[in-house]
Amino acid sequence: MNQPHLEYHYDTYKPEMSPAWWLKSRRYFMFMMRELSSVFVAAFALLFLYQLFLLTKGPEVYAAFQRSLMTPKFIAFYAIAFVFSVYHTITWLGVVGRIQVLRFGDFIVPPMVMTASTFVGFFCISAVIGYIFL
C-alpha cells in the first residue's frame, strides 16, 4: 500500500556571522592577519615587477623611481610588508610537519624534523640570495 508522499518543508540553517567576527578572539585575528599577509606579499611582488620593468626605461627613470621609494610612506610599506612576509613564512613552514609525511619504508620522519628542515632550507636560501645581492 502506497504511503502518501509527505511534503516536508526544510529550513536551511544560515549562521548569522558578523563581518567583524575575526576581531572577537586573538586566534581569529591572527588567522585573518595570516590571510592578509598574502596581500602584502603580492603587493611587493607587483612593485618589484614594476621596478624591473623600469629597467627598460633607462637609468634616469629607474634611479628616479628608486629615489621615490625612499620616502617614509614606502619605507613604512616595506617595513609592514616585511613583518607580514616573515609571519607568512613562520606559519607556512610551521605546518609543513603536519601536512607533509615523509616515509622511508616503515620509518616516518618526525614532523618536527620536517618543519625544522624547511626552516633550515629557508635560512640557506636567504643566505645565498643575500650573498648574491650584497
Next chain:
Amino acid sequence: MNYKRDKTEPFWWSMFAAGGMVAAMLIPIHLFVNGLAVHLGLLGPETNGYEAMREMISHPLAKIYFFIMIVMPLYHAAHRIRFSLYELGIREFSISMHYLCYGGALAGTGLAAYIFFHLL
C-alpha cells in the same frame, strides 16, 4: 556557485600551495635586500642600481627565477583573498569571485611574461 563541485579547484589549490612555498622561501629576503635594507640606508643604493640589476636580469636563468618569484605569490594571494572574502561574508560580486581573483593572477602572469621575456 558551488565551488566544491568545481573541477578546476585542485589546480588553483596546487597553485596556492606552490605560491605559498615560493612566498615563504623567497619573499622575506627579497623584501629585505631589494626593499627595506636599501631604503633604510643599510645597503648602498647601488645594490639595486640600474647597472647591477640590468646585468643580473640579462641572464636567462635570472629571468626565469624572478618570473617564478613574482608570479607564484599572485596565485597564493588570489586564493587567500577569495576565501578571506567568503569568510567576511562576501560571496559573489557581479563578476564571479573565481574570475576576479584567479583572473587577476593570470593577468599578472601575462604581464610578467611580457616584461621578462619580451621587454627585458
